[in-house]
Amino acid sequence: MADPTHAYVKLKGKIQTHPGETVRIRHVAELVTNSPSETAIQDTVLHTLRPEDGNRYVVDIIQVIEALQQTHPELLVHNIGAEHMIIEVLAPRKKISMLLVLFVWIVLFIGSGLAIMNFHTDVSMPEVHERIYELVTGEKNPHPLIIQIPYSFGVGAGMILFFNHLFRKRFNEEPSPLELEMFLYQQNVDDYVLANEADGAKKK
Structure with missing residues (x-):
């Protein structure tokens, strides 16, 4: 056999x-x-x-x-x-509208700028800079630009390093926090679809 x-x-x-x-x-x-x-x-x-x-x-x-x-x-x-x-x-890709890209970019730029300014206001960042300047130099200065300008560049550099991207350039192979969040979101969507499909199959 x-x-x-x-x-x-x-x-x-x-x-x-x-x-x-x-x-x-x-x-x-x-x-x-x-x-x-x-x-x-x-x-x-x-x-x-x-x-x-x-x-x-x-x-x-x-x-x-x-x-x-x-x-x-x-x-x-x-x-x-x-x-x-x-x-x-996969749906056919639509042509990207540069006008829409520009609009989204402006909205995100303004929104992120307001968020940073509101955060600095909440933690009294200008007063902190003034106090640091006074402690280091012994003089009072209402506009310590020698601290504020490098700090502003540091905020931008920190965001670039945090998200691990500069335009399309990636600094290392580690996924960025945004990529991890997108992965978890997609995984949750897939789990939801599978769970609903299984429930629907049981009811049939």
Whole structure:
């Protein structure tokens, strides 16, 4: 009696593709099998993305098993990973409006400037500079520019180092705080989508 043919499937975490793409098993999962038809198995069609699928399509391991067993009924499929994964459908990029970029830049510039000024007012930064100048020189000066000007440059340099970017230049390989926040936000969105999909599947 011939040995049974096994296929071990591990869903990937998340992939990105374009609208209308034909999704195959090799796109969404890592697969190991003792079948001589491994290439054909990996090329098994799972789903063709449609407009009604939206910008996120959730793949369930049951869907993968059904697709494999329909085309290769001799396979014994084993799941060794997560039960769901997400296909993110990339929308066509729109042309960037320079007027909109300029408007956003002005709003952010004014907003960040007001935030810094309000912070300095709350902590009485001008009085602190005056006191530091008096302690160092022994003289009172209502406008200690020798302290205020380097401090202003230091605030800007500190922000650049904190966010680890100067335009498109990165200073080291560590992710910036903004990148970490975006990663956590995206991870929370994916978890929410997977949780809702699982709840919806249970109710059906």
